[in-house]
Amino acid sequence: MMRAILPLAALALMTSASALAAKTDRNAVPAATPDGPAIDCVQISAIRDTRVHGDKVIDFHMRGGKVYRNELPYQCSSLGFEERFSYQTSINRLCSVDVITVLRNPPLTQGPSCGLGKFQPVKLARKK
Template sequence: MSIVAPARLALGLVLACAALPAIAKDKPDPYVAKGEPIDCVQIQSIRSTDVRDDSTIDFIMNGNKVYRNSLPNSCPSLGFEKRFLYKTSLSQLCSVDIITVLYNAGPGLQQGPSCGLGKFQPMEKAPK
């Protein structure tokens, strides 16, 4: 067996893996914007988050309200890691706050890049 065959196989796997993020982005967006963006959301009302990519986070609130935060700049690794932390002394998370990407490195989570949030755009389910 020649060395060329395994090299071609490895190259094929690398290219296939590189195509996965592009395929995932083709998934249709289930939401459409509704109303004017707001500056802050109440932290105690955040039920969960859905990191869509390096610059978009959906905040799912109590009562199934959704607020989309489109970061003003891309936040490296956010879309891959899909987790972040924030620190605030207020009861609100606001467009002036900073999030920090969290990633696995060794025995626990490590802090990665920090990025600013944008305004929170109310969203609703897209009509079918």
């Protein structure tokens, strides 16, 4: 009986290690090269989607294909784990002076709030 338990425990440990490795790889920051000067704001209506890379980098994919990388000035705890955030602004732009708030799940609650950096247009490296 003990011999059957050891392989199962080893399998469970390997499964959790590979799940952690997959989460870490997903948060890896893709290689990119700057594609022009950084800007202070982007139009909210032009944001197609966002991709969080760890606790400090968010890529904003815009309609039309342009990508803006925002490197937060400080680590934003749990942003890379949760990979989702909210923001509030009184104008139709998201700017480097704005603050994002990490959304935790379950249940959907607010986490830490963190300041944004400038929006650097980038060309993402092609995946091999």
